[in-house]
Amino acid sequence: MMAAKLNPDKRVMAICGDGGFMMNSQEMETAVREKLNLVIVVLDDSSYGMIRWKQAHAGFPDWGLQFGNPDFVAYANSYGATGHRITRTEDLVPTFEKAFEAGGVHLVDVPVDYSENQRVLIDELAAKTCLI
Numbered sequence: 001m002m003a004a005k006l007n008p009d010k011r012v013m014a015i016c017g018d019g020g021f022m023m024n025s026q027e028m029e030t031a032v033r034e035k036l037n038l039v040i041v042v043l044d045d046s047s048y049g050m051i052r053w054k055q056a057h058a059g060f061p062d063w064g065l066q067f068g069n070p071d072f073v074a075y076a077n078s079y080g081a082t083g084h085r086i087t088r089t090e091d092l093v094p095t096f097e098k099a100f101e102a103g104g105v106h107l108v109d110v111p112v113d114y115s116e117n118q119r120v121l122i123d124e125l126a127a128k129t130c131l132i
């Protein structure tokens with residue numbers, strides 16, 4: 001929010017996990033009141049995803065790391081911001097473009113799928129960095 005405040009002519013995007021976002025989401029009121037130009041991306045997996053994934057990788061039971069979310073589009077709209085939901089990958093960039101062009105505070109709800117984490121972040125990364 002401060003980046004947007006200090007740089008009103010630049011495109012500012014906040015990329016948040018759904019868990020982290022919901023710990024401070026009431027600050028959308030400030031962003032709207034301050035008339036900021038800000039695009040908030042919420043990576044929506046209804047979990048503390050990285051913790052869940054790391055714990056699974058370490059062999060711990062999967063417990064207490066999933067939660068329900070509000071309807072993020074309705075939630076953003078209720079603050080006077082503009083909510084968007086991505087349902088197709090090809091809509092992602094055009095939605096960002098439209099949000100930046102419109103100005104004001106936008107929330108973009110982006111469902112994410114961690115099922116490829118093992119392949120991308122462990123197997124392929126290790127191979128590319130000669131760790132195996």
Ligand SMILES: Cc1ncc(C[n+]2csc(CCOP(=O)(O)OP(=O)(O)O)c2C)c(N)n1
Binds near residue numbers: 049
């Ligand atoms: C106020 C506060 N409480 C708890 C934590 C511990 N913590 C660090 S990351 C995390 C989970 C974040 O989940 P999310 O934002 O959904 O990110 P994901 O890993 O799913 O992308 C938590 C609970 C924290 N950093 N701050």
